[in-house]
Amino acid sequence: MLKRITWFSLLIITAAGFVALSIGFFKAQQVTGGRTPTAGKTIKTENIPTKTAAAAKESNAVRIVVMGDSVAKGTGDEKGKGFSGYLKDYLKNQTTKDISVENIGIDGLKTDGLLERLQDQKLHSLIAASDMVVISIGGNDLRVLRSRGDSTKEAGFGNLEGIYLNNLKELLKGVRKSSTDTYIVFVGLYNPYLDAAASYEDTQLVSTWNYDTQRLIEADPKAIFIPTYDIFKFSLNRFIASDGLHPNSLGYQAISNRIAKSVENVFNGE
Amino acid sequence: MLRLIENEVFKIIFKKRLLIVFGILLVLITAFAYGQDNSLNRTKARLAGRIGITASTDWKKLCEQQIIDLKNRLESPYGHEEDKPATRVRIEQLQYYLENNINPLDSSAAKFTTQFMEQSIFLFLPLLIIILAGDIVSGEAANGTIKLILTRNIPRWKVLLSKLAALLMLEIIVLLMAAVISAAVSGVFFGYGGWTAPVATGFRVIGDRLETLGVVNVPQWQYALMVYGLAYFVSIVVGTVSFMISVLVKSTSASIGVMMSALIGGNFLSHFMSDWKITRYLFMVNLRLTDYLAGSFQPVAGINMAFSVTVLSVWAVAALAISFVYFMRQDILV
Amino acid sequence: MQPPVLELVDLKKNIKNKEIIRGINLTLGPAEILGFLGPNGAGKTTTIRMIVGLIRPTAGSVKICGYSIADDFIRAMSNVGCIIESPEMYKFLSGMENLRQLSNMDKRITRQRVDEVVELVGLQKRIEDKVSTYSLGMRQRLGIAQALLCRPKLLILDEPVNGLDPAGITEFRNLIRRLAHEEEMAIFVSSHLLSEAQLMCDQVAIIRQGSIVKTATVKDILNTETVEWRLDNPVKAARLLKEKWGIEALRENGNTITAAVGENRLELINQVFVNEGIELRYSIPRQNTLEDMFLDLTEGDEIA
Numbered sequence: 014m015l016k017r018i019t020w021f022s023l024l025i026i027t028a029a030g031f032v033a034l035s036i037g038f039f040k041a042q043q044v045t046g047g048r049t050p051t052a053g054k055t056i057k058t059e060n061i062p063t064k065t066a067a068a069a070k071e072s073n074a075v076r077i078v079v080m081g082d083s084v085a086k087g088t089g090d091e092k093g094k095g096f097s098g099y100l101k102d103y104l105k106n107q108t109t110k111d112i113s114v115e116n117i118g119i120d121g122l123k124t125d126g127l128l129e130r131l132q133d134q135k136l137h138s139l140i141a142a143s144d145m146v147v148i149s150i151g152g153n154d155l156r157v158l159r160s161r162g163d164s165t166k167e168a169g170f171g172n173l174e175g176i177y178l179n180n181l182k183e184l185l186k187g188v189r190k191s192s193t194d195t196y197i198v199f200v201g202l203y204n205p206y207l208d209a210a211a212s213y214e215d216t217q218l219v220s221t222w223n224y225d226t227q228r229l230i231e232a233d234p235k236a237i238f239i240p241t242y243d244i245f246k247f248s249l250n251r252f253i254a255s256d257g258l259h260p261n262s263l264g265y266q267a268i269s270n271r272i273a274k275s276v277e278n279v280f281n282g283e
Numbered sequence: 284m285l286r287l288i289e290n291e292v293f294k295i296i297f298k299k300r301l302l303i304v305f306g307i308l309l310v311l312i313t314a315f316a317y318g319q320d321n322s323l324n325r326t327k328a329r330l331a332g333r334i335g336i337t338a339s340t341d342w343k344k345l346c347e348q349q350i351i352d353l354k355n356r357l358e359s360p361y362g363h364e365e366d367k368p369a370t371r372v373r374i375e376q377l378q379y380y381l382e383n384n385i386n387p388l389d390s391s392a393a394k395f396t397t398q399f400m401e402q403s404i405f406l407f408l409p410l411l412i413i414i415l416a417g418d419i420v421s422g423e424a425a426n427g428t429i430k431l432i433l434t435r436n437i438p439r440w441k442v443l444l445s446k447l448a449a450l451l452m453l454e455i456i457v458l459l460m461a462a463v464i465s466a467a468v469s470g471v472f473f474g475y476g477g478w479t480a481p482v483a484t485g486f487r488v489i490g491d492r493l494e495t496l497g498v499v500n501v502p503q504w505q506y507a508l509m510v511y512g513l514a515y516f517v518s519i520v521v522g523t524v525s526f527m528i529s530v531l532v533k534s535t536s537a538s539i540g541v542m543m544s545a546l547i548g549g550n551f552l553s554h555f556m557s558d559w560k561i562t563r564y565l566f567m568v569n570l571r572l573t574d575y576l577a578g579s580f581q582p583v584a585g586i587n588m589a590f591s592v593t594v595l596s597v598w599a600v601a602a603l604a605i606s607f608v609y610f611m612r613q614d615i616l617v
Numbered sequence: 618m619q620p621p622v623l624e625l626v627d628l629k630k631n632i633k634n635k636e637i638i639r640g641i642n643l644t645l646g647p648a649e650i651l652g653f654l655g656p657n658g659a660g661k662t663t664t665i666r667m668i669v670g671l672i673r674p675t676a677g678s679v680k681i682c683g684y685s686i687a688d689d690f691i692r693a694m695s696n697v698g699c700i701i702e703s704p705e706m707y708k709f710l711s712g713m714e715n716l717r718q719l720s721n722m723d724k725r726i727t728r729q730r731v732d733e734v735v736e737l738v739g740l741q742k743r744i745e746d747k748v749s750t751y752s753l754g755m756r757q758r759l760g761i762a763q764a765l766l767c768r769p770k771l772l773i774l775d776e777p778v779n780g781l782d783p784a785g786i787t788e789f790r791n792l793i794r795r796l797a798h799e800e801e802m803a804i805f806v807s808s809h810l811l812s813e814a815q816l817m818c819d820q821v822a823i824i825r826q827g828s829i830v831k832t833a834t835v836k837d838i839l840n841t842e843t844v845e846w847r848l849d850n851p852v853k854a855a856r857l858l859k860e861k862w863g864i865e866a867l868r869e870n871g872n873t874i875t876a877a878v879g880e881n882r883l884e885l886i887n888q889v890f891v892n893e894g895i896e897l898r899y900s901i902p903r904q905n906t907l908e909d910m911f912l913d914l915t916e917g918d919e920i921a
């Protein structure tokens with residue numbers, strides 16, 4: 014008798030199980046297989062304001078393009094603004110002109126990645142219409158070195174920096190191709206690891222990197238190198254976000270202040 | 284026919300095969316759950332040490348931060364269009380964690396139950412199925428009882444079919460046991476919730492690229508159902524191949540041995556000879572069906588769900604055909 | 618007219634290019650008990666496997682109650698109960714579970730029938746125990762029970778008394794006779810033990826190296842008589858037998874000779890021997906046995 018009960022419950026359980034598992038299986042096929050209708054719905058068509066170079070350059074507006082890595086993007090800012098946000102706020106208070114900021118920062122971007130993006134026609138027209146291009150790049154290029162062993166650092170550095178500087182040169186050329194008269198603002202590197210691994214060597218590398226970058230930038234009369242190294246050196250605890258790498262809101266505000274102070278007269282004067 | 288299946292099911296149960304499987308599952312799942320709990324705690328400790336704050340209390344801030352970042356990325360006109368669905372899905376997940384006060388680092392019974400099967404589908408689950416299926420026919424040949432059942436007034440194909448049906452039934456029971464034990468045991472460590480948490484799926488492999496346009500969130504229970512559905516499909520395929528070996532071979536140990544080496548050998552092959560075209564047609568290489576759901580990378584490039592399911596189906600059908608033809612014609616000389 | 622219960626026509630089997638069975642013809646009617654006798658390796662089990670469809674004949678046909686085992690397996694096998702070689706059952710199940718399993722495979726078998734059969738073979742006390750705890754004799758009984766479940770018209774038993782104790786053998790013999798006489802079952806018993814067949818069977822078929830070398834009723838065999846003499850001049854006696862009656866005598870050891878002579882002529886022969894001056898110690902008429910015939914027929918076979 015017990016056997017019959019066992020048997021019938023087994024039958025029912027397996028029948029139900031079979032139905033459920035089959036549903037699961039076909040659902041899985043559907044999800045990984047043919048196009049589901051939701052896929053089409055989620056993609057919105059381009060809603061970027063396509064400002065062509067011709068339509069732009071009204072003197073009553075200041076157009077800023079911010080591009081580069083996660084620092085450009087504003088990663089780590091608990092308010093989500095990043096220096097581009099604060100810069101916009103600041104400039105708004107300073108002038109009567111319209112301030113528009115396009116931020117196209119991408120986490121983890123390196124110089125080669127940015128060079129690639131620069132080929133983009135849309136970015137080209139954005140830069141052409143801009144009054145100022147703010148670039149933050151190189152942190153990720155340099156970070157490759159950190160992930161390598163210390164012994165190879167010295168040797169690897171020169172090589173790596175060479176590639177970086179080359180890319181940077183190309184980058185400047187690229188921007189100038191789109192626009193000959195836009196201001197280029199380059200945000201220098203800071204060292205977020207100062208207290209953790211304050212090796213002299215490390216500090217040395219960042220300084221060399223910044224120095225060489227600055228020399229390259231300043232060769233262009235309408236470009237400026239904004240150092241950030243000094244802002245963070247004694248204020249890591251206040252300015253670095255909880256991920257230990259990116260600036261926090263205060264850090265971004267500090268960077269923004271630097272940039273604003275350097276460029277405010279350019280726009281006011283016009 | 285139902286009577287015949289009943290016979291076969293009870294033979295397997297009385298042979299304690301199911302009990303062995305249950306025991307293995309219980310021990311392994313407990314070990315897994317304990318291990319995961321341990322490593323979770325270590326991860327948290329490490330995070331806390333690195334960042335200088337306790338991640339367990341500050342995860343909300345991190346979540347919010349991530350959401351803001353992702354939203355920025357969504358709004359940026361220069362992100363790749365095809366990254367956007369995945370980004371959107373990630374935001375949904377983070378928002379769910381925040382709203383429901385779930386630390387995304389933490390595990391849950393639902394998460395564990397799913398993960399356990401995802402980890403088991405290519406080796407551990409097949410091994411269990413082999414234990415179950417390996418002696419289903421060869422066992423009768425080995426102890427001579429095959430003479431007993433083949434001298435009834437029942438055609439041979441019916442005898443074999445009832446064995447196959449019993450196997451397919453018990454595979455369901457095994458999966459059910461795995462799910463229930465996983466949920467019950469891991470709940471002790473991680474709590475019994477998490478069934479409605481969103482999980483991303485809908486990745487597609489096109490060529491050798493992972494396409495993320497169709498990515499959507501589904502609740503964890505639904506995701507688990509899909510994982511177990513795929514696991515059942517894998518069980519059927521491994522079961523039928525094992526069934527075939529069991530028909531062809533006269534001893535239980537040989538049958539189980541052949542299947543195990545095929546399985547483990549196949550897994551090796553997929554690692555070391557992934558550029559060899561022919562390996563993709565082996566059934567052992569195509570068992571990781573759940574990876575397609577999760578969008579992880581394949582050991583052999585250029586295969587996708589449809590391909591794997593087709594290959595596996597062909598194997599199963601061929602194995603069944605061989606089993607039946609051979610069994611119908613075979614001289615019973617034991 | 619009813620077809621015979623079992624009919625084998627020119628049955629042959631080659632295994633791996635070796636002729637194992639070389640053309641067997643046999644018929645068996647209801648209520649008959651056939652002893653299928655032969656030394657080990659003669660091909661008894663192989664023949665039985667072909668009868669129940671476990672292996673395909675290379676040539677020839679098997680019909681059970683008129684149904685061909687090759688073309689009409691199910692109807693043919695509905696009439697057969699069998700034990701092939703040792704009676705293997707599921708050791709991890711109880712005796713009763715085993716029988717239930719088998720009764721599940723045939724709609725005709727009721728619960729009562731299972732109990733009935735258990736009682737018939739006298740296993741009531743141990744039937745709920747696991748088969749792994751059974752002695753060989755008990756397994757034989759369970760095997761017979763299993764074969765009887767479907768009330769077969771043909772019962773096939775391959776070496777059924779192996780492992781039974783003397784009391785069990787007697788019991789078994791009575792059961793077989795009863796089944797044949799009361800239920801009109803045709804029974805096909807293979808054995809290499811002749812003394813058994815003699816007591817149990819109506820007919821015997823003797824198989825040797827895959828061919829049947831003799832079929833006879835047990836009665837006929839038993840009717841053949843021989844006489845054994847012990848005398849001082851066996852050579853002369855043998856010559857006399859040959860000259861006067863044309864009887865071929867066998868010289869046994871020393872002073873003993875034997876010859877196939879009916880009891881009716883024995884007195885006359887002895888008279889002649891005495892007249893011829895032969896000193897006669899004794900003469901005994903002796904009934905022939907299957908054993909003798911078997912040894913004659915299978916002489917020269919190596920024991921496999």
Ligand SMILES: Nc1ncnc2c1ncn2[C@@H]1O[C@H](COP(=O)(O)OP(=O)(O)O)[C@@H](O)[C@H]1O
Nearest residue numbers: 616632637655656657658659660661662663664
């Ligand atoms: N699987 C097999 N392969 C080859 N030869 C076999 C096989 N089974 C039996 N034989 C041979 O067939 C002959 C008859 O065997 P069998 O029918 O078992 O004899 P019996 O039952 O009369 O003792 C033997 O000579 C044996 O060696």
Ligand SMILES: [Mg+2]
Nearest residue numbers: 661662702775
């Ligand atoms: Mg034999």
